[in-house]
Amino acid sequence: xxxxxxxxxxxxxxxxxxxxxxxxxxxxxxxxxxxxxxxxxxxxxxxxxxxxxxxxxxxxxxxx
Numbered sequence: 001x002x003x004x005x006x007x008x009x010x011x012x013x014x015x016x017x018x019x020x021x022x023x024x025x026x027x028x029x030x031x032x033x034x035x036x037x038x039x040x041x042x043x044x045x046x047x048x049x050x051x052x053x054x055x056x057x058x059x060x061x062x063x064x
Contacts, residue, residue, distance in 0.1 A: 001044060003040060003043065005059040005060070006040070007031065007033055008059065010033070011031060011032075011053045011055055011057045011059055012029075012030040012031060013029060013030040013055065014029045014051060014054070015027050015028060017048065018049060018051060019048065020048045021047055022045065022047070022048060024043060025041050025042065027040070029053070031059065
């Protein structure tokens with residue numbers, strides 16, 4: 001499942017790596033926009049296959 005950004009923001013912190021097991025509701029990364037941090041959480045239990053962004057990456061609305 002591809003998890004997409006709910007808002008246009010910069011990636012502040014990544015909390016998972018490829019191969020990690022995650023549970024529904026677990027924070028995957030933190031986005032920062034206008035000095036506010038927004039966690040991006042896993043919608044389901046599963047494994048991280050790939051992380052497509054890095055810290056400082058600008059993430060447009062709906063991007064994965």
